[in-house]
Amino acid sequence: TIKGRAFPDGFLWGGAVAAHQLEGGYNEGGKGISTADIMTLGTNEQPREITDGVVPDKYYPNHQAIDFYHRYPEDIKLFAEMGFKCFRTSIAWTRIFPNGDEDEPNEAGLQFYDDLFDECLKYGIQPVVTLAHFEMPYHLVKQYGGWRNRKLIQFYLKFAKACFERYHNKVTYWMTFNEINNQTNFESDGAMLTDSGIIHQPGENRERWMYQAAHYELVASAMAVRLGHEINADFQIGCMIAMCPIYPLTAAPADVLFAQRAMQTRFYFADVHCNGYYPQWLQNRFETEHFNLDITDEDLQILQAGTVDYIGFSYYMSFTVKDTGKLVYNEEHDLVKNPYLKASDWGWQVDPIGLRYAMNWFTDRYHLPLFIVENGLGAIDEKTADNQIHDDYRIDYLTNHLRQIKLAVLEDGVDLIGYTPWGCIDLVAASTGQMSKRYGFIYVDENDDGSGSLKRYKKDSFAWYQHVITTNGAEI
Numbered sequence: 334t335i336k337g338r339a340f341p342d343g344f345l346w347g348g349a350v351a352a353h354q355l356e357g358g359y360n361e362g363g364k365g366i367s368t369a370d371i372m373t374l375g376t377n378e379q380p381r382e383i384t385d386g387v388v389p390d391k392y393y394p395n396h397q398a399i400d401f402y403h404r405y406p407e408d409i410k411l412f413a414e415m416g417f418k419c420f421r422t423s424i425a426w427t428r429i430f431p432n433g434d435e436d437e438p439n440e441a442g443l444q445f446y447d448d449l450f451d452e453c454l455k456y457g458i459q460p461v462v463t464l465a466h467f468e469m470p471y472h473l474v475k476q477y478g479g480w481r482n483r484k485l486i487q488f489y490l491k492f493a494k495a496c497f498e499r500y501h502n503k504v505t506y507w508m509t510f511n512e513i514n515n516q517t518n519f520e521s522d523g524a525m526l527t528d529s530g531i532i533h534q535p536g537e538n539r540e541r542w543m544y545q546a547a548h549y550e551l552v553a554s555a556m557a558v559r560l561g562h563e564i565n566a567d568f569q570i571g572c573m574i575a576m577c578p579i580y581p582l583t584a585a586p587a588d589v590l591f592a593q594r595a596m597q598t599r600f601y602f603a604d605v606h607c608n609g610y611y612p613q614w615l616q617n618r619f620e621t622e623h624f625n626l627d628i629t630d631e632d633l634q635i636l637q638a639g640t641v642d643y644i645g646f647s648y649y650m651s652f653t654v655k656d657t658g659k660l661v662y663n664e665e666h667d668l669v670k671n672p673y674l675k676a677s678d679w680g681w682q683v684d685p686i687g688l689r690y691a692m693n694w695f696t697d698r699y700h701l702p703l704f705i706v707e708n709g710l711g712a713i714d715e716k717t718a719d720n721q722i723h724d725d726y727r728i729d730y731l732t733n734h735l736r737q738i739k740l741a742v743l744e745d746g747v748d749l750i751g752y753t754p755w756g757c758i759d760l761v762a763a764s765t766g767q768m769s770k771r772y773g774f775i776y777v778d779e780n781d782d783g784s785g786s787l788k789r790y791k792k793d794s795f796a797w798y799q800h801v802i803t804t805n806g807a808e809i
């Protein structure tokens with residue numbers, strides 16, 4: 334039994350957010366317009382509109398977000414009260430390089446993160462930093478076509494270097510690209526914009542451009558890993574993968590084979606990050622499809638020399654597929670419902686056991702430490718007249734996942750650095766732009782249209798998580 338046994342000493346309990354989803358202050362301190370700043374409010378059924386720059390009279394939820402830019406001391410204090418050992422956030426690229434192609438970084442932006450990280454360190458909370466989290470400069474999209482363009486590698490490295498040098502004694506754990514593998518679904522406009530800054534024209538070969546953009550990102554990531562280690566040999570620089578294990582619907586061998594190919598497709602990004610080379614099946618596909626990608630010999634050496642130190646990953650759900658008759662995975666069309674699982678209000682299939690499965694899968698395949706940098710339940714919360722939020726469904730979700738994590742760590746021997754549940758304070762949802770899709774331990778009084786007092790309230794899960802951390806997970 335695992336009850337009564339604690340997590341390993343030094344385990345990094347914390348919470349996770351991303352700059353564009355909570356900071357607001359979208360045009361303050363010299364910040365430029367990012368891809369997140371041109372996305373309107375959507376719903377699960379109605380995708381967020383991607384506008385051509387900031388258009389008057391449209392509502393952009395990320396512009397204000399939850400105003401963390403001005404309120405962070407109050408919020409960090411609450412994280413400290415929960416006992417956080419670490420806090421994962423991203424550095425908004427557009428605060429440091431507003432357009433992305435300037436020669437010099439913006440001092441006001443650098444200073445903001447100095448102040449934010451100092452505020453964390455004051456309480457013994459170490460910042461864990463994602464460099465690119467769905468918020469690249471919009472100028473790079475307009476002017477250069479986003480990551481279709483090899484020039485982006487140099488722009489990204491300039492940004493990475495500015496951050497590594499400035500925060501070299503404040504940050505140890507870094508991640509290069511958030512959920513780089515969302516673009517596996519290259520038919521999604523949202524995934525292509527947020528991962529790669531690509532706005533497609535009709536008739537383009539989207540799959541080819543996805544592989545090209547991702548290649549430049551993987552090269553940029555490998556170069557950043559090397560650069561970071563030169564700046565500080567103690568840096569731990571990881572990738573960040575959206576982990577949704579993909580199961581076969583039945584034991585029919587064709588279903589099992591198809592599920593394997595789906596996993597190979599969705600996780601080749603991790604293969605390149607961790608192994609330093611492309612898997613052979615994919616090289617063959619590049620050939621047979623005549624993608625004619627710009628992948629040079631020098632690139633291949635760079636990939637080999639810049640493998641990551643650990644695997645950061647998010648986990649919300651698992652996927653299921655069945656054979657389609659051709660061994661090519663198309664994420665937009667090939668997912669089927671898993672009859673054994675229930676889904677959240679947003680249709681995300683809840684699967685705690687899948688997390689233990691995923692942790693074992695990663696470990697067997699790459700033999701690297703893992704860091705669960707996102708996990709959680711997006712749900713509608715009700716605030717009562719006396720300002721209580723009884724989110725027992727969230728406590729259940731997290732408890733069930735933590736039990737599986739604990740089994741993976743204590744029984745299977747998985748090497749896990751830490752656990753940072755997503756949206757530890759309510760924030761703007763990435764997929765829909767909604768405030769009503771809440772993940773937090775801390776409730777923010779704000780509606781989808783941005784109205785509300787922005788006041789913070791502790792949910793029931795606040796005390797629950799505080800207790801988990803105090804007891805180092807022993808009672809889970």
Ligand code: BG6
Nearest residue numbers: 351511512711761762763764765
């Ligand atoms: C991941 C992202 O996709 O999941 C986060 O890294 C995102 O940015 C989170 O917020 C949850 O998704 P959503 O759409 O519910 O906010």
